Amino acid sequence: MTSEGDTFKTLWPKRRQLSHQDADIYQLFNIKKYHRRQLAVDIESLTISPASITGLIGPNGSGKSSLLRLLAFVDSPSEGKILFKGRKAVPYDDSVRFQVSLLPQEPYLLKRSVFDNIAYGLVLRGVNRSRHAEAVVDALSLVGLSAEEFAGRSWYQLSGGEAQRVALAARLVLQPSVLLLDEPTASVDAASAQQIKASALKACMKWGTTLIVASHDWQWVHEICNRVIPMFNGKVMENGRGNILLGPWRPEAEGYWEKVLADGQVIRVSEPFSRATAAVIPHDSISLSLDKPRLSPHEHFLQGVLTLLAFDPSTDSIQATIRIADLSFTLRIPTKHAQKMLLFPGQKVYITYPVSAVLWY
Amino acid sequence: MDYILNGLFQAIQLLIHGDAETYSAVAATLKVSTGSMIASILIGIPAGFLLGHHDFPGKKPVRTLVDTLMSLPTVLIGLLVYALLTHHGPLGHFGLLFTLEGVAIGQTLLALPVVIALTATSIESMDEKLRITLISLGADRKQVVLSTLWEARYGILAASMNAYGRVMTEVGIAMMVGGNIKWHTRTITTAIALETSKGQFVSGIALGLILMAIAAMVNISLSFLRNRS
Numbered sequence: 001m002t003s004e005g006d007t008f009k010t011l012w013p014k015r016r017q018l019s020h021q022d023a024d025i026y027q028l029f030n031i032k033k034y035h036r037r038q039l040a041v042d043i044e045s046l047t048i049s050p051a052s053i054t055g056l057i058g059p060n061g062s063g064k065s066s067l068l069r070l071l072a073f074v075d076s077p078s079e080g081k082i083l084f085k086g087r088k089a090v091p092y093d094d095s096v097r098f099q100v101s102l103l104p105q106e107p108y109l110l111k112r113s114v115f116d117n118i119a120y121g122l123v124l125r126g127v128n129r130s131r132h133a134e135a136v137v138d139a140l141s142l143v144g145l146s147a148e149e150f151a152g153r154s155w156y157q158l159s160g161g162e163a164q165r166v167a168l169a170a171r172l173v174l175q176p177s178v179l180l181l182d183e184p185t186a187s188v189d190a191a192s193a194q195q196i197k198a199s200a201l202k203a204c205m206k207w208g209t210t211l212i213v214a215s216h217d218w219q220w221v222h223e224i225c226n227r228v229i230p231m232f233n234g235k236v237m238e239n240g241r242g243n244i245l246l247g248p249w250r251p252e253a254e255g256y257w258e259k260v261l262a263d264g265q266v267i268r269v270s271e272p273f274s275r276a277t278a279a280v281i282p283h284d285s286i287s288l289s290l291d292k293p294r295l296s297p298h299e300h301f302l303q304g305v306l307t308l309l310a311f312d313p314s315t316d317s318i319q320a321t322i323r324i325a326d327l328s329f330t331l332r333i334p335t336k337h338a339q340k341m342l343l344f345p346g347q348k349v350y351i352t353y354p355v356s357a358v359l360w361y
Numbered sequence: 362m363d364y365i366l367n368g369l370f371q372a373i374q375l376l377i378h379g380d381a382e383t384y385s386a387v388a389a390t391l392k393v394s395t396g397s398m399i400a401s402i403l404i405g406i407p408a409g410f411l412l413g414h415h416d417f418p419g420k421k422p423v424r425t426l427v428d429t430l431m432s433l434p435t436v437l438i439g440l441l442v443y444a445l446l447t448h449h450g451p452l453g454h455f456g457l458l459f460t461l462e463g464v465a466i467g468q469t470l471l472a473l474p475v476v477i478a479l480t481a482t483s484i485e486s487m488d489e490k491l492r493i494t495l496i497s498l499g500a501d502r503k504q505v506v507l508s509t510l511w512e513a514r515y516g517i518l519a520a521s522m523n524a525y526g527r528v529m530t531e532v533g534i535a536m537m538v539g540g541n542i543k544w545h546t547r548t549i550t551t552a553i554a555l556e557t558s559k560g561q562f563v564s565g566i567a568l569g570l571i572l573m574a575i576a577a578m579v580n581i582s583l584s585f586l587r588n589r590s
Contacts, residue, residue, distance in 0.1 A: 100497075
C-alpha cells in the first residue's frame with residue numbers, strides 16, 4: 001500500500017495551485033437569510049482568506065449553522081451576494097460544486113456500504129473506478145479507521161463517532177478547497193473527537209484546504225484558528241474576541257445597567273439600546289488578578305474560578321477561562337505575565353473591566 | 362370444510378394438468394396487473410417525488426385529495442372508466458371497452474393514488490440532512506433527485522407492493538370494464554366471482570389459492586431483492 005499522500009497525488013494529478021493566494025476565497029456582501037420569516041443570518045460584510053482556519057463561536061441559534069450552509073452553497077441567501085474566489089456563486093454552480101464540502105453536525109450516511117459512502121463523491125467527479133479502492137483506504141486511514149474492518153460495513157453498523165468519521169472521510173477523499181465543519185465533535189465520543197480534530201487539521205496542512213469550523217469547543221477553536229468570529233443573533237461580531245453576555249438588563253443607579261447572576265453577583269454595564277440586547281466585553285479590556293482588586297472609578301469586578309488555561313500560539317498569549325456563576329468568561333494574558341502569576345485551574349480569581357468598554361449588539 | 366381441502370387439491374391438479382381456461386385467466390391477470398403497475402410506477406413515482414419534495418401553494422389540498430383517492434371504491438373507478446370508454450363516451454372511438462387494455466387503464470387509476478401518496482410520504486420522511494450531504498459531496502440537481510429516490514427505495518418498494526396488492530385482488534374494474542369474457546378478459550378474480558355465483562366453490566377456491574400463490578411469489582422475490590441490496 002502506498003502512503004496516503006502518494007495516492008492523493010496520483011488521484012488528482014493536476015493539484016490546484018492556490019492562484020488566489022492573495023485574494024479572499026469568500027466575500028459576503030449584505031447577506032440576509034430568513035428561516036420561516038425569522039432572520040437567521042444578517043451579515044453586512046465578511047471575508048475569509050484562502051488556506052486559513054476560521055472558527056465560528058456563539059450560542060445555539062446564533063446563526064452558525066445557517067452561515068455554514070450559505071458558505072457551502074447548500075442554501076441561497078434571501079438577500080445579498082456571496083463571491084467565491086472572486087466570482088458570484090449560487091448553489092449547484094459548477095464553480096463551487098466540487099470545491100466546497102460541508103460536514104453537518106449530525107452526519108447523514110447514504111444507505112449503502114461505508115466504501116460506497118466514501119466513493120460517492122468520487123463517482124460524481126468521474127474518477128476512474130479502479131482508483132476508488134485505494135482512495136477510500138487512504139481516506140479511512142486518515143480518520144483513523146481500518147479499511148479492512150470498516151469498508152465493507154453497512155451504514156447501520158457504525159457507532160455515532162464512527163459514522164461521523166466516515167462522513168468526514170467522504171469529504172476528505174475529495175480534497176475540497178474549502179471544508180466546513182458544523183460542530184464536528186459535539187455529539188461524538190472523546191476518542192472520535194480527537195481523531196476528527198487531528199484529521200481536519202492534517203487536511204489543511206497537506207492540501208491548503210480552507211477550514212471553517214463552528215464549535216463550542218472554544219479551547220480547540222482558539223488553539224487552531226487564525227481567526228475566531230463570534231456570532232450572535234445572526235450577526236458576526238468583527239474584531240470581537242469578546243465575551244457575549246445576554247440580557248435582560250435592568251437599570252441601576254448613576255446611569256448604569258445591570259444583570260444579577262445566579263450567585264448574587266452583578267454584571268454592571270453601560271446603558272443598552274434595548275433591555276434584551278447582547279453585551280460584549282472585549283477580552284483585551286478584562287484584567288485578571290488573584291487578590292481583590294482596587295477599583296478605579298467606572299470599573300467593575302467579578303469573582304470566579306479559573307477553569308481552563310490554553311496557549312494561543314498566534315498571539316503568544318494564554319487564553320484563560322473563568323467561571324462566574326453560570327457564565328464563562330475568557331480573556332487573554334501575555335505568556336510571560338501568566339507565568340509570573342503562577343496560574344492554575346481551580347484558583348479563585350477576580351476579573352476587572354471598565355464599564356465603558358462594554359459594546360452593544 | 363371438505364371443499365377447502367378439495368379446492369387445494371384441485372388447484373394443484375389444474376396447474377399440473379395445464380388447464381387452459383385457468384391459465385388463460387392467470388395470464389390475463391398478470392398482463393393487466395403488470396401493465397397497470399408499470400404505468401402507475403412511471404407516473405406515480407415522479408409525481409410522488411414532486412409532491413413530497415417540493416413546497417408549492419395548494420400542496421396540502423392536493424395531498425388530501427391524493428390520500429382520499431387511495432380509498433376510491435373499485436366499482437366507482439369501473440363506472441368512470443366504463444363511461445369514458447363506452448361507444449358514446451369521449452374515448453369510445455379507441456374501442457377499449459371489454460379489452461385488457463381498458464381494464465389496465467382502470468387499474469392504473471386504482472394504483473396511482475397509492476403509489477403517489479406513499480412515495481410522497483417516504484420522500485417527505487427523508488432528512489434535510491440528505492440534501493445537504495448530497496450537495497456537499499458535489500451532486501447536481503439531477504443527481505440529488507436520483508440519489509434521494511434511491512435512498513427512499515424501501516419506502517417506494519413498499520408503496521409499489523401495496524398498489525400491486527390492490528390491483529391483483531380487485532374485481533370491480535375487471536368485471537365492469539373487462540366484462541369477464543372467457544378466453545379474453547376473464548381474470549382470476551372475475552372467474553372466482555363467476556364460479557361462486559354458479560355454486561362451484563371448489564374451482565373458486567382453487568383459483569383463489571393460485572391468486573395467493575402469485576402474490577406470495579411476488580412478495581418473496583421482492584424481499585429477496587431487498588435483502589441483497
